[in-house]
Amino acid sequence: MTIADLVSKVQQYEPSLDGAWLEHVYEVADRAHEGQRRASGEPYVAHPLAVADILADLEMDHATIAAALLHDVVEDTVLTNERVAELFGTEIAILVEGVTKLTSIPYQTKEDAQVENLRKMFLAMAKDIRVIIIKLADRLHNMRTLSSLPPAKQLSIAKETLEIYAPIAHRLGIWRIKWDLEDLALRYLDPDSYRDIADRVAKKRTEREDSVTHVISELVAQFATAGVIAEVTGRPKHFYSIHKKMVKGRDFSTIYDLTAVRVIVETVKDCYGALGVVHSLWKPLPG
């Protein structure tokens, strides 16, 4: 992953992006973090670059991408918010400032009610939703590189991720980030359960892939007949949701939805049409 890769990724959904400008933002971040390293030993700038890449996968606008590249400079380098504003304008400076403020919220393991307050404070403090989304991407990359940290730190960060960040991603409907955060947190908080689920899921994979392929082709054919315009894809169930069902006492073999099929339509009419087709093909399960 290089800055050139990031520029071309963003230009795919925002063709008017000035690539040289984004490269300049990156160079400023790179210079500011010069000499700093991540716990993994990598040069620090690899982190903001990875965060920006996660946001480019979500097709976030160029201001969010630029702010992601700069998200740790005010906290960790001599660069000030005023300087960021001078260089790149107030919109980006405000985003960076918002991320810096969220980073400073203290977190200790708290009672449930206080955790809920913390989530609320988190959402209220960021007047611009893009600040929260940058913060979620920041946390996702920190979770992906968590193995470089000492075990006690891994546990506290994983717990905080599960209690604060994953529920916020849920509330915002950013499922991809929510699922990744939960699965990564489970890996550190309950490694035995994580490995157990990973093994069982892997064993049943071929069987499952066959059935999903079959279901998808059946649906595509029936939708075509019924004139429903839909996009049909299979998606694997994430580990944490399987874990939660098993904690509630469900046996692995009785968890039916190890994979799911996602149907995306453009209109409410097609949504009901698709539901009708699904119900004519398979019997709904009560509850």
Ligand code: MN
């Ligand atoms: Mn960061």
